[in-house]
Each structure stands twice: as C-alpha cells, then as structure tokens.
Amino acid sequence: xxxxxxxxxxxxxxxxxxxxxxxxxxxxxxxxxxxxxxxxxxxxxxxxxxxxxxxxxxxxxxxxxxxxxxxxxxxxxxxxxxxxxxxxxxxxxxxxxxxxxxxxxxxxxxxxxxxxxxxxxxxxxxxxxxxxxxxxxxxxxxxxxxxxxxxxxxxxxxxxxxxxxxxxxxxxxxxxxxxxxxxxxxxxxxxxxxxxxxxxxxxxxxxxxxxxxxxxxxxxxxxxxxxxxxxxxxxxxxxxxxxxxxxxxxxxxxxxxxxxxxxxxxxxxxxxxxxxxxxxxxxxxxxxxxx
Amino acid sequence: xxxxxxxxxxxxxxxxxxxxxxxxxxxxxxxxxxxxxxxxxxxxxxxxxxxxxxxxxxxxxxxxxxxxxxxxxxxxxxxxxxxxxxxxxxxxxxxxxxxxxxxxxxxxxxxxxxxxxxxxxxxxxxxxxxxxxxxxxxxxxxxxxxxxxxxxxxxxxxxxxxxxxxxxxxxxxxxxxxxxxxxxxxxxxxxxxxxxxxxxxxxxxxxxxxxxxxxxxxxxxxxxxxxxxxxxxxxxxxxxxxxxxxxxxxxxxxxxxxxxxxxxxxxxxxxxxxxxxxxxxxxxxx
Numbered sequence: 311x312x313x314x315x316x317x318x319x320x321x322x323x324x325x326x327x328x329x330x331x332x333x334x335x336x337x338x339x340x341x342x343x344x345x346x347x348x349x350x351x352x353x354x355x356x357x358x359x360x361x362x363x364x365x366x367x368x369x370x371x372x373x374x375x376x377x378x379x380x381x382x383x384x385x386x387x388x389x390x391x392x393x394x395x396x397x398x399x400x401x402x403x404x405x406x407x408x409x410x411x412x413x414x415x416x417x418x419x420x421x422x423x424x425x426x427x428x429x430x431x432x433x434x435x436x437x438x439x440x441x442x443x444x445x446x447x448x449x450x451x452x453x454x455x456x457x458x459x460x461x462x463x464x465x466x467x468x469x470x471x472x473x474x475x476x477x478x479x480x481x482x483x484x485x486x487x488x489x490x491x492x493x494x495x496x497x498x499x500x501x502x503x504x505x506x507x508x509x510x511x512x513x514x515x516x517x518x519x520x521x522x523x524x525x526x527x528x529x530x531x532x533x534x535x536x537x538x539x540x541x542x543x544x545x546x547x548x549x550x551x552x553x554x555x556x557x558x559x560x561x562x563x564x565x566x567x568x569x570x571x572x573x574x575x576x577x578x579x580x581x582x583x584x585x586x587x588x589x590x591x592x593x594x595x596x597x598x599x600x601x
Numbered sequence: 602x603x604x605x606x607x608x609x610x611x612x613x614x615x616x617x618x619x620x621x622x623x624x625x626x627x628x629x630x631x632x633x634x635x636x637x638x639x640x641x642x643x644x645x646x647x648x649x650x651x652x653x654x655x656x657x658x659x660x661x662x663x664x665x666x667x668x669x670x671x672x673x674x675x676x677x678x679x680x681x682x683x684x685x686x687x688x689x690x691x692x693x694x695x696x697x698x699x700x701x702x703x704x705x706x707x708x709x710x711x712x713x714x715x716x717x718x719x720x721x722x723x724x725x726x727x728x729x730x731x732x733x734x735x736x737x738x739x740x741x742x743x744x745x746x747x748x749x750x751x752x753x754x755x756x757x758x759x760x761x762x763x764x765x766x767x768x769x770x771x772x773x774x775x776x777x778x779x780x781x782x783x784x785x786x787x788x789x790x791x792x793x794x795x796x797x798x799x800x801x802x803x804x805x806x807x808x809x810x811x812x813x814x815x816x817x818x819x820x821x822x823x824x825x826x827x828x829x830x831x832x833x834x835x836x837x838x839x840x841x842x843x844x845x846x847x848x849x850x851x852x853x854x855x856x857x858x859x860x861x862x863x864x865x866x867x868x869x870x871x872x873x874x875x876x877x878x879x880x881x882x883x884x885x886x887x
Contacts, residue, residue, distance in 0.1 A: 496706055496708050496710040499675075499710065500704070500712075503702070503703065504724040505728030507727075510727055518712070519714075593713075594757065595713035595714070595757060595759040
C-alpha cells in the first residue's frame with residue numbers, strides 16, 4: 311500500500327521528530343502572564359482600598375481598611391468561642407455551621423434531583439406530569455418562600471435546610487433532564503445496531519452522556535444553595551455566616567462583615583472550581599467547549 | 602492478517618443454510634418513510650425498492666441528499682420498519698438489529714467517554730456471540746491492528762483526527778465479524794485527502810474480511826472507486842433509477858483506475874442519471 315494519512319505518519323515515529331526547545335520571553339509570558347497580571351491587579355486593588363479607606367473619605371463604620379478586614383478574617387478563623395458561650399463571634403464556628411448545612415442540603419438535593427431529572431428525561435408521562443411544577447418552583451424567587459417555611463418549621467435547622475434544598479434542587483433536576491433529552495441520536499442508533507437493549511441504552515449511553523450535565527447542575531446548585539444558606543440565616547437564624555453578616559452589620563463591626571463577605575467569595579469559588587475539575591475529569595471530551 | 606478472511610467466511614451468525622450465490626440481502630417492494638408529527642403528515646422516503654445483494658458484493662447506493670438512502674440502510678439495520686414490502690437477510694425477515702449486520706456512521710457515533718479499545722469492544726458487551734474472553738481480546742487487538750490504530754488503544758476519540766475516528770468506527774463494525782457491513786456516508790465528514798486514503802483502506806479491509814457491503818454516498822467518484830454495483834436512486838420519493846455494474850480491476854487504487862477511460866465513462870454516465878435529481882434536491886423541491 312502506498313497510501314498514508316496522518317495517523318500512520320504518527321505511528322511511525324521519527325526519533326528526531328520531537329525535540330526540546332527553550333521558551334522565548336514571549337512564550338513564557340503567554341503561559342504565565344495572566345497569573346502575573348492577576349497577582350498585580352489584586353494587590354493593587356487591596357492597596358488602593360487601603361489608601362482610600364485610610365484617607366477618611368468614607369466613614370470606617372461602613373468601609374473598613376483592607377488590613378482591618380484581613381486581620382478580622384485571621385482572628386475569626388483562628389479562634390473559637392469559649393465553651394458554653396451562647397453566641398460566638400468566631401468566623402470559624404459559623405463557617406462550619408453554614409458549610410455543614412450546605413452539604414446536607416446539597417446531598418438531599420442530589421438524592422431527589424438526579425433521579426427526578428433522569429425520570430423526566432426518560433419517561434414522557436413523568437415529564438408531562440412533573441414539568442409544570444418544576445418550572446413553577448424553579449422560576450419562583452426562593453426568597454419569597456422563606457416566610458412560609460418560617461411559619462411551618464420555625465427558626466430551625468430544618469427550615470434552613472429546606473430552603474437550601476429548594477434552592478439547589480431545580481438546577482440539578484433541569485440539567486439532568488436536559489442531559490437525557492439531548493443524548494445524541496447517533497450514539498443511541500449505534501448502540502441499538504450493536505445490540506443494546508433498553509436497559510443497556512440507559513445505563514451505557516444515556517447515563518454516561520448525562521453525567522457531565524448532572525455535574526454542571528450540581529455546580530449551579532452549589533451557587534444557588536449558598537444563596538439559600540445565607541438567606542435562611544439572615545432571615546431566620548442565630549447561627550451561620552448569614553447571621554454573622556447581619557449581626558456584624560447591626561453592631562457596626564464592618565471589618566468582621568467584610569471578612570465574612572470575602573470568605574463567602576472564597577468558599578463559593580473553591581466549590582465551583584472543584585466541580586469544574588470534577589467535570590473535566592469525568593468528561594474530558596467536553597473540556598474544549600468550556601471557558 | 603490472512604486469518605481475518607478465512608474465519609469470517611466460515612461464520613454464520615444465525616443464517617440458515619443457503620446456496621453460496623443466494624442473496625444475502627433481499628429487498629422486495631419496500632416502501633418506507635417517516636411521520637412528521639408536527640405537520641400531521643407522513644413522508645414517503647423510498648417507494649417500491651426491490652434489490653438483491655449477493656454475498657461478498659460491494660453495493661453502493663448513490664443519490665442526492667434527501668432521497669432516502671439512509672432510510673433504506675436503517676431498515677436493513679433493523680432500526681426502521683418498512684411500511685410495505687419485506688427485507689430478508691440470509692433468507693430471514695428482519696426483526697430488529699442483529700449481530701449479522703453492523704454499521705459505520707457518518708458522524709462516527711463513537712462513545713466519547715470510551716477509549717478506542719473500549720469502543721471497539723462495545724458490540725461484545727451488547728450481544729453474546731458465544732466467544733471466550735480470550736477470543737474477544739484477540740479480536741479487538743486484531744481489528745485495531747487491521748485499521749492501523751495499534752498504539753492508540755488507550756486514546757479517547759476527541760484526541761483523534763477524523764480519519765482515525767472513522768477507523769475506530771470501522772474496527773467496531775468489523776469486530777463482531779458480521780455478514781453485512783452497512784456504511785452511511787462514512788467518509789462525508791473527512792477531509793478530501795484523508796478521504797481518498799480511507800477509501801483505499803476500506804477496499805483493503807473488506808478484501809481481507811470478505812464482508813458484504815452496502816455503502817451510501819453522494820460522491821459519484823467514491824461510488825465508482827468502491828462499488829461492484831452502483832444503485833442510482835432518484836429524489837423524493839426515492840426509487841431505483843438504474844443499477845450500474847462496475848467492472849474495474851481491484852484493488853482500484855493500485856490500478857489507478859481514475860485514469861482509465863472506462864472510469865471516466867462510468868462517472869459521466871452516473872452524473873447524467875443524477876444531474877437533474879441533484880438540481881431538484883439543491884432547489885429543495887418536493
């Protein structure tokens with residue numbers, strides 16, 4: 311055979327084909343430049359903030375210095391309330407409380423949301439029956455339900471977790487549902503041609519195809535769930551980061567309030583980045599499509 | 602390498618005894634289409650198709666886009682049921698997909714979460730061919746080798762070029778050693794140069810394995826290069842316009858048949874048959 315295409319030229323490797331090269335400054339900058347820019351950018355942001363806050367243009371009761379915020383953050387994360395204290399000023403205690411509620415809420419949301427979404431995608435009757443409720447509840451601003459659940463459940467952890475579940479479950483349902491519905495027809499046809507029965511179609515084609523959709527549903531669910539946590543704690547709690555924001559604002563402790571807000575950004579970004587890695591790990595073929 | 606051919610020849614998946622020259626696929630007055638639910642209409646894709654495909658024959662269906670070629674191949678695959686008429690495979694009416702038929706898809710249809718090896722192994726997971734584990738491993742290795750992808754077993758489809766992806770698709774279709782290989786415009790999405798190479802490769806593969814092939818294309822060159830017989834199908838509803846025998850020497854790439862006057866004549870003849878249809882299709886007329 312005299313025919314060659316790229317695959318064959320790739321298999322017959324010429325040992326000199328791949329060689330080590332030195333990076334030019336431009337290439338180095340192309341690879342690491344954005345990190346350098348981000349570092350400088352953020353340092354400048356906090357430096358300008360510090361100078362601005364110290365200038366006294368805004369009352370420090372509303373805008374603390376950046377250093378004051380970081381100090382409050384450090385202090386809050388390294389100390390714990392003394393045993394027996396009713397209300398803690400420590401960020402750490404409230405962080406653990408909020409995160410454990412969020413985890414419980416997310417787990418419940420997954421346990422309900424994933425099967426519900428898969429069933430809706432797989433069965434037309436389930437879809438027809440459930441979809442009006444899903445769309446209605448998904449489009450209702452969850453904050454409007456808070457007074458209702460306070461009435462039902464009082465100022466309890468149950469109330470807070472209910473709100474977290476309701477916030478997180480719909481993106482999970484809708485994404486799982488969409489994953490099943492958009493499973494590529496040609497993959498299904500291929501599996502059928504090679505003898506897959508109904509069960510195998512679901513388990514070996516639809517489910518793996520839907521997995522990255524489920525993960526991006528969970529990713530959105532985390533964002534929504536975090537909102538749920540904070541709303542529930544601001545409106546009806548005496549514990550957690552939301553409560554701490556409310557309380558530090560009430561007591562004009564602006565350093566503490568900004569520290570909690572900063573921490574919320576870090577927590578949220580970390581969780582979302584984690585799900586992105588997870589998605590890239592289970593579905594590397596979708597990595598190219600993503601930002 | 603030579604073992605590939607001898608084994609597949611002797612294998613009969615579920616076919617009854619039949620004469621060696623009997624038709625492997627026998628379509629009689631097949632009319633088939635699909636429903637357009639939204640418009641409350643049903644569209645006849647193919648009307649009154651009768652066609653016999655002999656064992657080991659390479660039949661190419663050629664026709665303009667939308668003439669129902671794909672619907673025909675899907676009915677042979679068992680994915681679509683004909684409205685009227687019958688299709689016999691090895692003398693038996695089709696009852697859904699079966700291990701005696703395999704298919705190569707235009708968009709490859711490889712599972713993106715599976716490696717090359719795992720994609721090729723897929724037919725063994727879904728249908729029991731009564732092979733031992735060692736036999737399956739050996740077959741997977743042999744067919745990956747046949748399509749020159751040894752060394753890429755652990756790669757994922759998104760890491761491969763279009764040509765390589767379709768080689769995986771071909772290996773997956775051949776691994777169960779089906780009697781019939783169905784190919785739905787398998788090279789349409791592949792760039793022109795790789796495409797010519799893939800045509801010659803496919804000719805080489807089936808020369809080794811001895812499969813009966815039904816191949817769809819809308820490229821006249823591809824049809825003449827590959828086919829033993831070319832079935833020209835008209836535009837909506839698809840009907841057989843003419844069946845053209847191709848008596849060019851094989852392997853056609855080695856003989857450089859494109860330079861032969863017979864090739865040019867055949868090409869021209871088929872172009873005349875489909876020209877009006879192609880124009881009609883291009884205008885989108887019904």
